[in-house]
Amino acid sequence: NAGVTQTPKFRVLKTGQSMTLLCAQDMNHEYMYWYRQDPGMGLRLIHYSVGEGTTAKGEVPDGYNVSRLKKQNFLLGLESAAPSQTSVYFCASSFGGHEQFFGPGTRLTVL
Amino acid sequence: QQQVKQSPQSLIVQKGGIPIINCAYENTAFDYFPWYQQFPGKGPALLIAIRPDVSEKKEGRFTISFNKSAKQFSLHIMDSQPGDSATYFCAASKGGGGADGLTFGKGTHLIIQP
Secondary structure (H helix, E strand, O other), X not given: OOOEEEEOOEEEEOOOOOEEXXXXXXXXXXXXXXXXXXOOOEEEEEEEEOOOOOOEEOOOOOOOEEEOOOOOEEEEEEXXXXXXXXXXXXXXXXXXXXXXXXXXXXXXXXX | OOOEEEEOOEXXXXXXXXXXXXXXXXXXXXXXXXXXXXXXXXXXXXXEEEOOOOOEEEEOOEEEEEEOOOXXXXXXXXXXXXXXXXXXXXXXXXXXXXXXXXXXXXXEEEEEEO
């Protein structure tokens, strides 16, 4: 089992460009999450999904969109990247029952 | 509004010492309190977790102490080793299986000196 995988691992964007981050899990988990991690801020929830075809906003959703078309995948989109979105993005999944398994992260820099 | 407050921000302990990291929460709807360990360049990994119906939980060298009335919980690492050097995050989630995600503290950067 690969667990939770994220692509890409690194990305540099210019302000205004768009991109999609892909998260995939092979544990048949129902719940999936996107967090961002900034120095001194801990991890903050962007969006989450409690099942295929569902999405909901977390603590810091502005500037991001998500889709969960397949149970195993959770996509995070940035339509028009801003320097404030420079961060490390983590995807996580959970069967339900609280324990979350995290991916290795995507380091995004917006110039 | 920071719902989970963590302290200290950084901590240096000699090998064999007992680092203690503290967290306080505000939302009484929280019913699950995990600690995550993160090494540089890696994603967080669950270390140990507790629910509010118990006051203490031990797993190996790691212990969580929980004080429901004070809305505080802490992580103790017994016989600390240099390999324990990492960033530690406390977190909390609400009922319903934590479907709506974890609320994290800001993290503690722990260094265990040989």
